[in-house]
Amino acid sequence: MASDDLFSDLELETFTRNESKQEKPQLSTTLRKLYAFCRRQAFSSYVASKRNVSGGDSISQPVWYCCDQTLMEPSSVHKHVARTHETEVRQLTEVTFQRLLSQLEDKACEGPLPGDHDKEAVDISSWLPDTAHLTVEDLQKGLGKVLLYYRYFRVDDPYTICAWQKALCEKLHLTGKVRVSTEGINGTVGGTVTATDIYIKTMRSHALFNAMEEEDFKSSDGGADCFSDLRVGVYEEIVPMGVNPDIISYQLAGTHLNPEEFHQEVQSLLSEGGSSRHTVLLDCRNFYESKIGQFSQCLAPNIRKFSYFPDYVDQNLDLFRDKKVLMYCTGGIRCERASAYLLSKEVCKEVYQLKGGIHKYLERFPDGFYRGKLFVFDGRYAISSNADIISECRYCSAPWDQYQLCTTRFCCQLVLSCPACRGVGRTACCSPCQTKARRQGEESCAIGPAKLKEECECTDRRPRIPQDAP
Template sequence: MLPGGAGRERRWAEAAAAPRSVSLRPAPPLRLPARRELLPGQRAAGAARPAPSPASVRRAPASAGIASGAGQGASQSSHSRGIVSHCSDTAMIPSSVLLDGGDEAECCILRFPDLDLKDPLPLAAKSNHRVELDTSVRKKYAFARKKAFALFVKAKEVPAAARCPPATCRVGQWWECCGRTFPDLTGMHRHVATQHSSDIQQQTGLILQQLAAEAGTSGNPASADKANGLRGPPYNSQELSGSLPDTSHISSDELTSSGEGEVLLYYCYCEVENPERLCGWQQSLCQQLHLTGKVRIASEGINGTVGGSKVATSLYIEAMVSHPLFTNILSREDFKRSAGGARCFPDLRVGVFEEIVPMGIEPNEVSYKETGVHLSPEEFHKEVEQYLSQAQSDTVLLDCRNFYESKIGHFRGCLAPDIRKFSYFPSYVDENRALFENKRVLMYCTGGIRCERGSAYLRAKAACREVYQLQGGIHKYLEEFPDGFYRGKLFVFDGRFAISSNEDVVAECRYCGAPWDQYTLCSSPHCRQLVLACPGCRAKGFTACCPACQEKGLELAARPSGRLAKEECECTDRRQRVPAQHAGGSVFGAGR
């Protein structure tokens, strides 16, 4: 026992045995010790147990409590358990269960029936909002967290029959997550608990929002509106649940089939008053349909690419076009389909961003409402045909994608900027205004979304005379003209890297110059850029994007694990962030 422990215990015993009139004086504040010392109610070895008077037991006011602070959870956990075992009316929720709401999140309060705590809370919220997490709230939170955990695990479930013949499979189901396979549920639960706590917290908050909407308690601490800083009017529960498809008549095998699936690519510009609510609905929808992929949501709309079985993707499309937010805006034809499936993405990522396509400019500065003229694939085909046949000097066929995309596929005679990110496109236009002045610009990109912001920027800067864009992007063009003026492969941002509609190979091996257009990742762990290396060169050990990365990879292989190397790459060092006007960009020839 630490010094002072016996005296403190004696004072507690005297206070417990005192008459009722004496108990009106506030008791000394209980401070959870940082070291192992005796707590009220504990006794030293050999000491007699004090007998408190029933009259001295009274409930502390609602304002009394101890806030659980960051950095104290580990040192207080064992003491908290001791308190719970001695205080039958103690209500405790650890800080780990609180939603990530910053300083304004509700404090966790320990209530002691015997004590009045005079000291202020160590972690006072910025506002005067003090909420006591009672038993009913704890039950709601526990329910929401269990449901979020179960939904996450269910989304990673893969039937064993989809991986091996039924006769050889002894396990009913497997789970896949983060590139790993879990044959047992216990291992999957352990992985999710240790590696995906933030995902569970986010989903828990969304479920709590639904509970709060059902109860109509906007000020309830369980409502994640305050904790997550949500904006706009809440959806009611019927709207949230009603927009999810009914899958009761569909077997799990149909939703998770690893056979021939497909990948959807789509976007929709519209006014979204509450992006966080839409994010929650998207998360629930994709998890219910076992879809993987990436979905970006902002106040200006939604942009997504998801993969799964054909049954799942069809249900996803129907749910999207029937959602009240997208009615009469998003149609079934706006979804671009290609062969693939859930395997094309490592996981599901749904989030709220400032822009649905990262251009680096606020949507209110360059609005999607100020875009160029949309041309159907047929109209665009005619424009390109006229451009190539007449060699029009007042027209620019502009590829607004990144250099590694246009390298493996492009329209004949196009201008392809040598930029690494779309966020560099505005600077490219500013640095090369002479290329666009008094010109007609025909723009195109993968699915059309980058042309929406790109054409709006050209118009906002008055950089050209007219600007037209390919509606639906290259994806829709190839559906109608697979052997048209676009040659080579179409780069996609998933595990496939590219999809093809013709046999043309317009790129070459980085090392030997042989025709080759299949990307792999640079073998150097510090780089991981895309590299074009043919099988012959890879067999010789040329697996990096440049000699510098090749040497660095060999050095890292010889070093002890855990040591990191400085990032060096000739590909990055030699490429200008924004090509100057004299460089302009790569102009691909008009011939086949």
């Protein structure tokens, strides 16, 4: 089913700006992704409805008419629609979403889709390493590591790979998270040096992963205790950007630069005072990551989730127009899809990405242009290669970059609170949470399995998609 079919018979002009604002429905993870897809399609369709090729050359000079304005640039109409017609786009999104759900339900009633038949089970035991010569203590005690890796490639049977990964990690007493998809694998696991070395060797001996090099596995000091458990699953994307991988593929990614090449590019940018009109140094991570560590003079979007990145690009196209973009993230994986998405907008002059991410850059340049801590998604929260502290305590503004969880019950926001402030009970992420923590007399975060995160003042006041002035 082509996505354009969903919009072929919708009357866009029936959506009026005077109708009451509707809240986005509360959905499961799968349906949220579907809703995000419909939202992007609705936005594109609404913009297309304002296009009038009769006002200019039909090939090279389209114009858009909206709200008694003539808009000559795609970025201008995108910004106008995002700022002025959010209600109409939301309503179109919801109509499309319901229609798509109905179509999917109809197809589900017709019977199983092609390829949904039961496949013959694959014997994964031959893919597991022989550990008979090792004791449980060899695998569980001693110095530890945390591995971070990914590989994009075609996976025809992700469920078998998922079962193998789960069995492999359990056999080696590893904890962490592994995401498997038809587009590849993304993992971060912790265990002893012995166990993680066997894990790398086993991965590289598998036919699907033998193209991986040892350097593709980024390592740092840690261990199994950096994660609370082991989670291995099959997902649509190995990094959740919220865009179908068949629409924006990693194969369309930007040009990779090794740490030395990236370092030279940043050096050239900084020699111009960091204010080059021709180059943008773009941090593809979330705001709480860039807050405690970043490259000097970078553009760090104030977004809470990577799935907000596409909308951020859509609403800030002028920031990248005719520019060379130098892009980076933690280990490189987010840049693969982020660079492909940015390139799909056809506004940039060039798009480059740091191969291996900040992890590999810091191995080569521990005292280079990246300052502060590197945020990691495990119990450590951050690792460091230099002594710089670029963030501060939210209460007293003293230099501080050690995250801890908000101490209000069921709130999982991260907070920067220095020892002095924590000593007097300032341990919450925002004023409402601090009041609740005092009232409840809690001293630690207790997360109930069926509870949702609270809506906190510190997140509620943050725009979902900030707009940066060009």
